[in-house]
Amino acid sequence: MLQLPSALNDRESWLEPFEWYEQMRADTPVRYDERRGAWDVFGYDEVKSVLDDDERYSVDPRNAAGPRGDDDGPIGGTMLTRDPPRHDELRSVVEEAFRPRQLRELEPRMRTITNELLDDALAEADGQFDLVEALSYPLPVVVIAELLGVPSDEREQFKRWSDTLARSADDTTDTEAIVEDQQDAGEEMAEYFGRQIEERRQNPRDDLLTTIATNEGAGGRLSRREALGMCTLLLTAGNITTTNLITNAVRCLDTQGAETHARLADDEAALKSAIEETLRYRSPVQAILRNVTSETNLGGETLQPGEEVVLWAGSANRDDQQFDDAGSFRPGRSPNQHLGFGYGTHYCLGAPLARLEAKVALDVLLDRLTGIEVVDTELQPVRSSFIYGVESLPVSYESAT
Numbered sequence: 072m073l074q075l076p077s078a079l080n081d082r083e084s085w086l087e088p089f090e091w092y093e094q095m096r097a098d099t100p101v102r103y104d105e106r107r108g109a110w111d112v113f114g115y116d117e118v119k120s121v122l123d124d125d126e127r128y129s130v131d132p133r134n135a136a137g138p139r140g141d142d143d144g145p146i147g148g149t150m151l152t153r154d155p156p157r158h159d160e161l162r163s164v165v166e167e168a169f170r171p172r173q174l175r176e177l178e179p180r181m182r183t184i185t186n187e188l189l190d191d192a193l194a195e196a197d198g199q200f201d202l203v204e205a206l207s208y209p210l211p212v213v214v215i216a217e218l219l220g221v222p223s224d225e226r227e228q229f230k231r232w233s234d235t236l237a238r239s240a241d242d243t244t245d246t247e248a249i250v251e252d253q254q255d256a257g258e259e260m261a262e263y264f265g266r267q268i269e270e271r272r273q274n275p276r277d278d279l280l281t282t283i284a285t286n287e288g289a290g291g292r293l294s295r296r297e298a299l300g301m302c303t304l305l306l307t308a309g310n311i312t313t314t315n316l317i318t319n320a321v322r323c324l325d326t327q328g329a330e331t332h333a334r335l336a337d338d339e340a341a342l343k344s345a346i347e348e349t350l351r352y353r354s355p356v357q358a359i360l361r362n363v364t365s366e367t368n369l370g371g372e373t374l375q376p377g378e379e380v381v382l383w384a385g386s387a388n389r390d391d392q393q394f395d396d397a398g399s400f401r402p403g404r405s406p407n408q409h410l411g412f413g414y415g416t417h418y419c420l421g422a423p424l425a426r427l428e429a430k431v432a433l434d435v436l437l438d439r440l441t442g443i444e445v446v447d448t449e450l451q452p453v454r455s456s457f458i459y460g461v462e463s464l465p466v467s468y469e470s471a472t
């Protein structure tokens with residue numbers, strides 16, 4: 072399990088890790104951390120070069136020296152834990168559904184869901200509500216549940232599963248207990264999706280579970296364990312990440328003032344660009360993992376087969392060598408070749424979906440609320456060593472429609 076470096080273990084540091092990243096880029100852009108038994112990579116060029124090299128850096132946990140356990144249990148490998156060529160075969164099963172053209176049809180439905188969620192929040196709000204609870208959390212869960220074809224009223228269950236899988240240990244937590252919880256969640260998900268797949272075989276529908284079910288089994292492209300892996304990945308990969316994109320965007324825009332808010336509400340291109348800048352400036356995924364497959368050099372260091380490499384995308388995205396004035400949030404930044412969705416073979420499959428959800432959520436918020444501001448409270452970082460965001464974000468507003 073991925074652990075946070077000691078320097079990021081306390082609340083304040085993990086909320087604002089950027090100064091530490093800067094220091095690491097200057098002092099030790101590639102370094103080995105004895106305590107965690109892993110390499111850390113902080114510079115843009117180095118992070119990108121590793122993501123672009125499937126030969127020397129593998130996503131497959133079977134290439135790690137230590138036990139990572141992915142290949143035991145009921146859930147099998149996924150596109151995110153397999154290298155090419157198997158990766159490409161797995162990804163091709165569902166790729167079509169995530170193309171921007173396909174997703175455009177979903178936009179009106181997303182807008183309806185967003186408006187309903189906001190209606191519910193405003194009905195109880197007294198000039199203030201928690202953005203995470205009201206909108207950033209439920210929206211991605213409802214959308215992916217609808218795409219997969221599972222009832223969205225089971226979303227509390229999904230939240231529990233995704234939160235458990237994204238959790239990781241710091242120095243004060245019981246690693247074994249987390250691993251056990253994750254195994255339990257895996258078994259529950261396998262059982263749940265196993266039943267759903269059987270049901271789709273009997274009654275095919277127009278949903279992603281049917282696509283997965285029809286590709287599974289004899290003569291199909293997926294084994295049962297891979298089909299379950301695919302369901303689990305799609306359900307969990309896009310939830311906590313998109314939640315934090317929406318939340319982090321509101322945090323970033325809080326520094327921008329009413330004029331910018333009004334402009335973004337009216338100008339779709341400007342809003343899309345502000346979302347890209349959020350992905351760079353407060354990247355929902357800060358760290359990406361790889362395993363070394365053969366002895367290799369990186370930033371003057373020699374890496375050995377089996378060693379783990381933690382790629383700090385959140386640091387690469389603040390690298391002055393790549394971005395002008397990297398430490399400033401500039402909503403109109405162009406070009407903006409951030410690594411917030413990764414790079415290369417494993418570039419995020421759900422990027423078009425996440426971008427669309429964030430655009431709809433922010434558009435509706437900026438359209439319906441004036442004077443939206445983050446309330447000054449003690450923020451709690453999300454309990455994960457690779458996801459970056461806050462557990463809740465109280466916001467206030469002047470008027471609402």
Ligand code: HEM
Pocket residue numbers: 130150151152162215304305306308309310312313316354355356359360410411412413414416417418419420421422424425
């Ligand atoms: C803002 C939201 C999101 C962020 C920041 C994000 C980030 C990422 C990153 C950094 C990777 C690359 C991981 C690696 O190279 O090891 C990735 C891969 C992936 N993401 Fe996302 N993601 C988001 C939303 C979504 C959504 C909505 C879905 C789908 C429901 C999704 C599904 C996937 C899948 C399936 C992969 C693996 C792709 C592959 O291995 O080919 N993600 N994501």
